[in-house]
Amino acid sequence: MGVSAKLPLDGVRVIDLTRILSGPFCSMLLGDMGAEVIKIESRDGDPVRAQGHHKDGLSWYFAGFNRNKKSVVLDLHTDEGKAALTRLLEGADVLVENYRPGVLARMGFSQARLEALNPGLVTASINGFGSEGPYTERPAFDFIAQAMSGFMSVNGPDAAHPMRAAQPISDLIAGLYSAFGIVSALRGRDRDGLGQHVETAMVNGALSFMAYLASEHFVTDRNPVQTGNDHPLVAPYGLYETADGQIAIAPSNEQILQKLLSEIGLPTLMQDPRFDSNDKRFARRAELHDILDAAMATDSRDNWIARLNRAGVPAGKVQSLQDVFTDPQIVAQEMAIDVHHEGHGNVRMLGFPVKLSRTPCAARLPAPKLGEHTDAVLSAAGVSPMATGREIS
Amino acid sequence: MGVSAKLPLDGVRVIDLTRILSGPFCSMLLGDMGAEVIKIESRDGDPVRAQGHHKDGLSWYFAGFNRNKKSVVLDLHTDEGKAALTRLLEGADVLVENYRPGVLARMGFSQARLEALNPGLVTASINGFGSEGPYTERPAFDFIAQAMSGFMSVNGPDAAHPMRAAQPISDLIAGLYSAFGIVSALRGRDRDGLGQHVETAMVNGALSFMAYLASEHFVTDRNPVQTGNDHPLVAPYGLYETADGQIAIAPSNEQILQKLLSEIGLPTLMQDPRFDSNDKRFARRAELHDILDAAMATDSRDNWIARLNRAGVPAGKVQSLQDVFTDPQIVAQEMAIDVHHEGHGNVRMLGFPVKLSRTPCAARLPAPKLGEHTDAVLSAAGVSPMATGREIS
Missing domain, CATH: 3.40.50.10540 (Crotonobetainyl-coa:carnitine coa-transferase; domain 1)
Incomplete structure (x- = not known):
C-alpha cells in the first residue's frame, strides 16, 4: 500500500x-x-x-x-x-x-x-x-x-x-x-x-x-418548528449545566437514556409517573431539564463527558475554535x-x-x-x- | 445528447x-x-x-x-x-x-x-x-x-x-x-x-x-464572534423591516450598497459623515438599521425583493418550507x-x-x-x- x-x-x-x-x-x-x-x-x-x-x-x-x-x-x-x-x-x-x-x-x-x-x-x-x-x-x-x-x-x-x-x-x-x-x-x-x-x-x-425536516413537512404539510437546542420530538436532549459549564447530551433512544439516568444518579426516573414516556417527558421538558441540571451540578464538565461517553451516552462540550484546535482528537x-x-x-x-x-x-x-x-x-x-x-x- | x-x-x-x-x-x-x-x-x-x-x-x-x-x-x-x-x-x-x-x-x-x-x-x-x-x-x-x-x-x-x-x-x-x-x-x-x-x-x-471563520482564527488567534443575522465585519447586512414583513439584504461591496441606497431613496447616505466608511457604518450599525427600516416601510416585501434584485442587490425573504415548495423557482x-x-x-x-x-x-x-x-x-x-x-x- x-x-x-x-x-x-x-x-x-x-x-x-x-x-x-x-x-x-x-x-x-x-x-x-x-x-x-x-x-x-x-x-x-x-x-x-x-x-x-x-x-x-x-x-x-x-x-x-x-x-x-x-x-x-x-x-x-x-x-x-x-x-x-x-x-x-x-x-x-x-x-x-x-x-x-x-x-x-x-x-x-x-x-x-x-x-x-x-x-x-x-x-x-x-x-x-x-x-x-x-x-x-x-x-x-x-x-x-x-x-x-x-x-x-x-x-x-x-x-x-x-x-x-x-x-x-x-x-x-x-x-x-x-x-x-x-x-x-x-x-x-x-x-x-x-x-x-x-x-x-x-x-x-x-x-x-x-433532510428529514423536509420529509416531515411533506407528510404532514406543517412547517417544522424552531426549538433552539432542544429536540423537536425527544426529551431530554440539549445543553445541561454541570458544576463548571454546559455539556451537550443526546440520548438517542430509551436504552441510552436509561444509561444516562443511571450514570447521573437518577436510575429510577423513567419509572416516575411524570416521566415514564417520551410524551410525558416532552410535555414536562422544563421540569426535567431542571432535574438533570441539579443532578449534574455534582461533578465537572470534563468528568461528566468522560463518564457519560464511557457509559455509551453521546456527550460533549461546546467548543470554540481555540478549544477545537487544541482538542487532542482534532490534533x-x-x-x-x-x-x-x-x-x-x-x-x-x-x-x-x-x-x-x-x-x-x-x-x-x-x-x-x-x-x-x-x-x-x-x-x-x-x-x-x-x-x-x-x-x- | x-x-x-x-x-x-x-x-x-x-x-x-x-x-x-x-x-x-x-x-x-x-x-x-x-x-x-x-x-x-x-x-x-x-x-x-x-x-x-x-x-x-x-x-x-x-x-x-x-x-x-x-x-x-x-x-x-x-x-x-x-x-x-x-x-x-x-x-x-x-x-x-x-x-x-x-x-x-x-x-x-x-x-x-x-x-x-x-x-x-x-x-x-x-x-x-x-x-x-x-x-x-x-x-x-x-x-x-x-x-x-x-x-x-x-x-x-x-x-x-x-x-x-x-x-x-x-x-x-x-x-x-x-x-x-x-x-x-x-x-x-x-x-x-x-x-x-x-x-x-x-x-x-x-x-x-x-471555512473563513477558521482562516481568521488561524491568522488572529481569536475566536470568531456570534453576530446573529448581522455580518461580523460589514454593515448594512441582515434582516430589515418592510411594510409587511422582513427581507434579507446582503450588499457585498460598496458598489452594491450604493445601488441599494439609491433604490430605497437614500442615494446620498454614503456621503453622510456618520456613514461614509464601512468602519463608521459598522460602529453605528443599530442607527443605520433604523434608517433602512424606515426607508423600506414605504413598500411591500415582495415589491422590495423585485426592485432590489432588478437593481443588482441580493435580497430575498425568509421562507418557511411551505413557502419554499410553492416558490416558482424551487418548482x-x-x-x-x-x-x-x-x-x-x-x-x-x-x-x-x-x-x-x-x-x-x-x-x-x-x-x-x-x-x-x-x-x-x-x-x-x-x-x-x-x-x-x-x-x-
Whole structure:
C-alpha cells in the first residue's frame, strides 16, 4: 500500500473560472484529490486575495481555499484572452465557473461551443438559483440562499427569530455537491468519452440539507418548528449545566437514556409517573431539564463527558475554535495543517476531511501568487506570450 | 445528447451496511448517480423505518433517504450471514458502513481481510470522530458533533447562547464528503485496479465548514464572534423591516450598497459623515438599521425583493418550507419529486441538487420494503437460500 500511488484525480486538468468561495472551494476539493487546477484570474485577481486578515501581505482566507492550484492571468474581455482560454479548454477535462447563468455564454463560451471545442469536457456551473426558472438572473449571496432555502426558518432560538448560520453553508454545500457531481461525470466520461454539464445551485443545496425536516413537512404539510437546542420530538436532549459549564447530551433512544439516568444518579426516573414516556417527558421538558441540571451540578464538565461517553451516552462540550484546535482528537486527525508559502513562512489552514488510506490528500502546492503560472501554463499550451497581456502577472 | 446514456455510476455495486442518516444519505447519493446499492439490514431493519410520521404504514423520512436502493436481510451475527456478506463483497465495488470504528473488524471484516477478499474494493467508513485519536470509541451523534466542531460556537444570537442548527448538518456533510471520496477512489481504482479506505468523520466535516471563520482564527488567534443575522465585519447586512414583513439584504461591496441606497431613496447616505466608511457604518450599525427600516416601510416585501434584485442587490425573504415548495423557482428546479411506492401511492421527497445535463439523476427505484430483494440478490450471487435466515424478509 505505497502512498506513492497516484492521487485519484491525477492527470485531470481543471480550468477554474471561479472566485470568492463556492467555486474555489469546489476546485480546491478537486485539487486536493490530485487534479491540476488552473485558476484563471483577471489582472485584479480573485477578490478574496484582498479579503480577511493579512499577514505579511497574504490573506490567510485566500491561502486556505486556493491550495493545490496554479494561477494564470487572462483578460477575458479581449480576443487574445478568449483565444488563450479556448486553447486551454481544448486540452482540459473540466471547466468550473460560478458566474451568474448566461454570463459565460455572453463571453463567447456557450455550452454548445464548449461541446464543439471539446466533447469530453465536463462543464460545471455553481450559481445561486439554477439556470432554469424565474430567479436565474438574480444576484446570489450565501445569506440570501440561507433565507430562501428554508434553512433560516428552523435555525435560531424561536419562530420569531429566524437566523442564518454564521458559516457560509450554502456556498460550501454547493461547492461540495459540485465536486461530487464533477467526479461522477468524469467517471461517466471515462467510459463513453462524452462530457456533460453539471449544475449546482446554492438554494437547492441548502434546501437539500433540510433532510428529514423536509420529509416531515411533506407528510404532514406543517412547517417544522424552531426549538433552539432542544429536540423537536425527544426529551431530554440539549445543553445541561454541570458544576463548571454546559455539556451537550443526546440520548438517542430509551436504552441510552436509561444509561444516562443511571450514570447521573437518577436510575429510577423513567419509572416516575411524570416521566415514564417520551410524551410525558416532552410535555414536562422544563421540569426535567431542571432535574438533570441539579443532578449534574455534582461533578465537572470534563468528568461528566468522560463518564457519560464511557457509559455509551453521546456527550460533549461546546467548543470554540481555540478549544477545537487544541482538542487532542482534532490534533490527531490533523484538521489544521501548516503549508509553507515562499516569502510568508507557514500558513495554517484547515486539513482534509476525507481521509484516503492509499493516496491521502496533501497540500502539494501553496496558494499561488497572482499570475504565478501564466508563463509556464500558456507556453506549454502553445499560446504566444504577446497574446495575453501577461505582463500583468 | 440522448438522456438514455448510462448514469455515471452505472455498473458500480455498493454494499451498504449503514443506518440512520449519514451513511444512508451517502449511499443514496451514489444510487442517484446510478450505482446499484444493496442495503443490508438486520431482521429489525434500519431504525429509520420506524421513525418520523408514517402514512399508510410507511415512514416518509425512510422513503426520502433510501430511494434507488435494494434491501437484503442478513443476520450478521451468524456464520451464514457473514458468509453471504463475504460472497456479496467479493463481487462488489464499494462497501459503506457507519459503525463505530472497530466494530466491522470485530465482526470479522477487518480492512486487511476486505483487501484480501477483493483488492479492488473501495471501503468507506463514516463515523463521529475518525478512527485515530483518543475519542474513536465515543458514541457519536449529530448534536455532539455540532458542539465539538466549533459549529455551535458561532451559530445563534450571541456568545452566551451557542446553538445547534436544527438540520442534521454534521450527518449530511459527512455523507456528502464520503460520496465525493468514494467516487474519487473509484476513479483511482479504475486506473490501477486497487481500492482503498475512505474515512469521513462528522466532527471533521462540520469543522471544515467553519471555512473563513477558521482562516481568521488561524491568522488572529481569536475566536470568531456570534453576530446573529448581522455580518461580523460589514454593515448594512441582515434582516430589515418592510411594510409587511422582513427581507434579507446582503450588499457585498460598496458598489452594491450604493445601488441599494439609491433604490430605497437614500442615494446620498454614503456621503453622510456618520456613514461614509464601512468602519463608521459598522460602529453605528443599530442607527443605520433604523434608517433602512424606515426607508423600506414605504413598500411591500415582495415589491422590495423585485426592485432590489432588478437593481443588482441580493435580497430575498425568509421562507418557511411551505413557502419554499410553492416558490416558482424551487418548482422550476424540481426540488420536490413524487415517487410511486407500491401500496402507498406517491411519496413526496426532496429532488436532486446536482443537475447533470446528459445523464440526469432519477428515482429509478422507490425505497425498498424490508428484505424485498433478499432472494433475488442472494440467488444471483450464488448464495443458498437456506443459509441466510431469509424467511425473515
